[in-house]
Amino acid sequence: MLLAGKVGLVTGGGDGIGRATAITFAKDGAKVAVADIRLKAAEETVSLIKALGGEAIAIEADVSNEESVKAMVEKTVATFGSLDCASNNAALGGGFNMIPDVEADNWDRCHSVTLKGVWLCLKYEIPAMLANGGGAIVNIASLSGVRGETMQSPYSAAKGGVIALTRTAAAEYAQKGIRVNAVNPGGIRTKALVGYFKSVPGAEKETAGVHAMRRLGEPEEIADAVAYLCSDRSSFITGHALNVDGGIMVNPHTM
Numbered sequence: 001m002l003l004a005g006k007v008g009l010v011t012g013g014g015d016g017i018g019r020a021t022a023i024t025f026a027k028d029g030a031k032v033a034v035a036d037i038r039l040k041a042a043e044e045t046v047s048l049i050k051a052l053g054g055e056a057i058a059i060e061a062d063v064s065n066e067e068s069v070k071a072m073v074e075k076t077v078a079t080f081g082s083l084d085c086a087s088n089n090a091a092l093g094g095g096f097n098m099i100p101d102v103e104a105d106n107w108d109r110c111h112s113v114t115l116k117g118v119w120l121c122l123k124y125e126i127p128a129m130l131a132n133g134g135g136a137i138v139n140i141a142s143l144s145g146v147r148g149e150t151m152q153s154p155y156s157a158a159k160g161g162v163i164a165l166t167r168t169a170a171a172e173y174a175q176k177g178i179r180v181n182a183v184n185p186g187g188i189r190t191k192a193l194v195g196y197f198k199s200v201p202g203a204e205k206e207t208a209g210v211h212a213m214r215r216l217g218e219p220e221e222i223a224d225a226v227a228y229l230c231s232d233r234s235s236f237i238t239g240h241a242l243n244v245d246g247g248i249m250v251n252p253h254t255m
């Protein structure tokens with residue numbers, strides 16, 4: 001029960017890593033606000049949490065829209081009385097193209113959710129946490145933001161921005177009781193990735209092969225790292241971007 005008595009907020013909590021994080025927060029004792037642009041998906045996550053005996057609410061929110069993010073944080077605090085931990089997880093890819101072929105609209109759409117969305121969340125989460133003496137925030141970045149990613153320049157640039165934003169927020173609020181960290185997932189078995197594997201023969205084996213562990217990660221393995229970084233057990237960690245990647249970064253060759 002890493003988060004007993006705390007109130008957590010997860011954006012993009014209607015699916016994949018966000019859903020697993022919301023469920024893990026609840027299993028660890030937190031009350032959870034599950035925010036997603038798809039309300040029905042957020043409600044499904046809430047049902048799963050309630051079935052486990054946890055407490056949660058669903059919030060329809062678009063992280064790229066300032067009014068929506070403000071209302072999301074206000075609803076969380078109005079419902080549960082405070083905000084102690086948040087995982088800014090919602091993101092949108094920018095398609096698969098070489099740099100000259102990226103459409104400006106695609107770039108803007110990706111950045112408005114993946115980078116600006118994280119900044120907007122920080123903008124409203126931080127004052128809510130300060131009002132209650134502090135808290136912990138974990139932004140979900142990506143290894144794409146650390147090492148770059150061919151054909152995904154909008155996404156990798158946005159994720160690199162998320163890591164820089166994480167470090168800046170950590171520095172600004174280190175003395176005010178708010179820790180801000182990032183998690184960089186490797187290849188995680190979510191619906192989108194499974195769909196891609198179904199359409200491209202051999203892709204699953206190839207993707208698993210870039211991890212030193214020769215397997216994909218599960219959403220719950222990211223959620224566990226997020227819960228730890230949100231908990232008091234990581235009280236001296238801030239401004240860190242933690243690779244949770246089955247060893248991609250130590251695996252230069254496939255064997």
Ligand SMILES: NC(=O)c1ccc[n+]([C@@H]2O[C@H](COP(=O)([O-])OP(=O)(O)OC[C@H]3O[C@@H](n4cnc5c(N)ncnc54)[C@H](O)[C@@H]3O)[C@@H](O)[C@H]2O)c1
Binds near residue numbers: 186
């Ligand atoms: N799956 C992977 O292998 C992987 C690898 C590295 C990083 N990540 C990162 O992990 C996070 C979660 O990824 P996932 O694979 O679970 O994604 P997913 O697509 O399964 O879930 C993302 C959720 O975010 C929601 N969402 C999309 N736009 C939104 C918006 N504007 N406002 C609010 N909610 C919105 C979607 O409705 C969806 O429920 C993302 O930040 C992603 O970039 C994933």
